[in-house]
Amino acid sequence: MTSSSLARDVAPKLEKVRRSKRGVDTRPLVWPSIGVLLVWMIVPLALTLWFSVLNYNLTDPTSTGFAGFGNYLYLLRDPALATALLNTFLLVGGVLLTTVLLGTLFAVLFDQEFYGQGAARLFVIAPFFVMPTVAALVWKNLLMDPVNGLFAYFARSIGLDPVVWFSDLPLTSVGIIVAWQWVPFATLILLTAMQSLDREQIEAARMDGAKALARFRHVVLPHLARPVTIVVMIETIFLLGIFAEILVTTSGGPGDATTNLPYLVYKTALLQFDIGGGSAGGVIAIVVANVVAFFLVRTVARNLDS
Amino acid sequence: MTKPRTKIVMTFVGWGVAFLIFFPIIWMAITSFKTEIDAVQTPPRLFFTPTLENYTAVGDRVNYFQAVYNSVIESVGSTICCLLLAMPAAYAMSFYPTRKTKDLLMWMLSTKMMPAVGVLVPMYLIFRTTGLLDTKTGIVIIYTLMNLPIVVWMLYSFFREVPKEILEASRMDGAGPGQQLLLLLLPLSLPGVMSTALLSIILSWNEAFWSINLTASNAAPLTQLIASFSSPEGLFWAKLSAASLLAIAPILVFGWLTQRQLVRGLTFGAVK
Known part of the structure; x- marks a missing residue:
């Protein structure tokens, strides 16, 4: 040149x-x-x-020097990592599925005209503003306690054995609490999106004889595709980092049943003082988040183009 | 156009769903006015003599007011820091955009993709070495960094709605960036700036990863204090409920006040 x-x-x-x-x-x-x-x-x-490539333990002064990939190899051979990865994906996937389905349903519902719509809507979005530790402890004790909890009372009054939530269905229980916090988020975003839907389109479809279900499938759902993608992306970022709910309800147990990636790193680094191992876990968490982010950003970009 | 019958049916369905979703909060509020003995009764008591003893007990017990004070300082403090950093940046990016502005905004967004747990270990060690562990300063720094991208994005989207001509005119009259920002832009987009500040306060108030890992007693905010109720000796349902209700009430009100603008902030302007 x-x-x-x-x-x-x-x-x-x-x-x-x-x-x-x-x-x-x-x-x-x-x-x-x-x-x-x-x-x-x-x-x-x-x-x-x-x-992550050092031998570094806060309680063991003899553990020093370069570890190479030792910490990673140790982690990868440890079945706890596979369990934590699986739990992370189950938790994120389950909560995403629940919140998007219920969120869409509620968004359509609260988009209808009814008495006191505005007030009812405030009550539906409220759980999103409840801090994670409060949400977890209220559900764990007042509602899910197998002896004195409200659910146990309902179960007994219809003649069933109460579910021992955090021993029998630990991951599901944590998932229910987290979903309770995030359904309002999905509802709020999708409801806002619903309100920008052109009413005339629905009217036109109605004139053409489209039944409610057909109107929903062919008019409402395509309109919600983009906001749903955005809900999925934002929730994934937050759900990959679930921590407080697990800490105050199950402490990762029983066994490793509710240990996800963040909790595993916390346990390794701050409870076992293994800085090297904890850092290796942190690097794995970063890699997972970036892989997920990469695919999500691509999906969103494709969605924005179309 | 809705038929009256349909409207009545929808009213029942809508309020039914609203009640179910809100129920845990109602139940917590009811429990907070029971005695500890009433709180664990089965079948649960719907009729009982309400008492305020839990609220006074929460005040006496543990460092409750210390935690409220910490929560306020940490969420408001970090929000002020965020606004001070983000306002000039959002002003520059919305009124003097360059070819790099879009990339810069996307890059800021991408810093939110970094999972907190990925940097927990070094942050813990940095805080330990510098004496920031369990200090309000430390938490304010973390929360500022955590919320800065969202605050920049939200302010940017609000500033862009201010007509450029107004700022052009003031510039002709010789107003510098500082004067434009404080005397024109701030008043013109005050509702937007306020809802940005409220979102930042809400997110910091409810943050429970860094607060649990980096504070113990001196700087512990409400999220961390409530977490301490999970230990067996702290398990008093009525007191837990009273402390919880007080902890979430102000933020619930803030959330209700800003719900519409919140959507914009939480989706980085993608849904309005």
Whole structure:
């Protein structure tokens, strides 16, 4: 490339940059935010990677030196990792399925005209604002307790044996609590999306003789496709990190039955003080999140194009 | 156009669903006014002499007010830090966009994809070394970093709705970026800035990963204090309910006030 063609390429760009700034230097305005986020992205990540290849235990001063892939090999051979991965996927998948199905149903329901619609809608979205530790403890004790809980009372009053939720169905129980918090989120987003649906389209479909189910399938569902994708993406980011609900209800048990990836890392690093092993677990969590994020972003991008 | 009969049926169905979803919160509120003995009765008591003893007990017991104070300082403090960092950035990006602005916003969003647990170990060690463990400063720093991308996105989407001409005119009159931001943009988009601040407060108030792992007593917010009720000796249902209701009430009100703008913030402007 000759210098003149380079100048021809660069000159308009420079001009554009100059014009866009219009005499104002925006760098001091933008850089503080970028700077802190850059540090936040790079420093802990680099440290996690570094620790994950060290022998490093806070309680064992003799455990030092380079471990290579030792921590990873140890983790990969440990059945606890496979269990934690499986639990993570079951929890994310189960909650996603429940929240999207119920959220769509409720969004359609609360989009109908009825008395006190606005107030009823406030009650439906309320659980989303309940902090995770409160949600988990209220469900675990007041509702799901096998002796004094409300569900046990209902079960006994119709002649059934009460379910011992956290021993018999531990992962499902945690899933129910988490779903209770996220159904309102899906409902809120999808309801907002429903309200931007063109009423005339539905009316036209009705005129053409389309039954309610057909209207839902051919008019409402296509309209909701994009918001549903967004709900799935945002919920996945948060659901991959479920932690407090597990800590206060089951502490990952019984056995490893409710240990997901975040809880496994917490247990390894902060309860067993194995910094190297915990970091290796952290790296695996990052890889999983990025693989999921990659596919989600691709799906969303495709959805945005169409 | 809805037929009256359909409307009445829908009213029953709609309120039925609303009641079922909201029920755990109602049940918690009822339990908080029972004595500990009434609270564990089977069959559950619907009629009982209400008592306020749990609320006074919560005040006396444990460092409850300390936790409320910590929650307020940590959520409001981090929100102020977020706004101070994000407002200039959102102003620059919405009024002086460059070719890199879109990429920059996407990159900020991508920092939210990083799972907290992936950096738990180094953050714990950094906090331990620098003495930030169990301090409010430490938690404010973490929450600021956690919410900054969402706050920038939300402010950016609100600022873009302000007509450019107004700012152009003020610039002709010689107003610098600071004056434009404080005297024009802030008042013009105040509802948007307020709902951004409220979302940031809600997210920090309910955060329960970093607070549980990085605080113990001095800086423990409500999420962490309530978690301590899970130990067997802390298991008093009525007191748990009273403490829980007090902990969620303010945020519930904030959430109800901002529900519409919240959708925009939570979906990064993708659903309005």
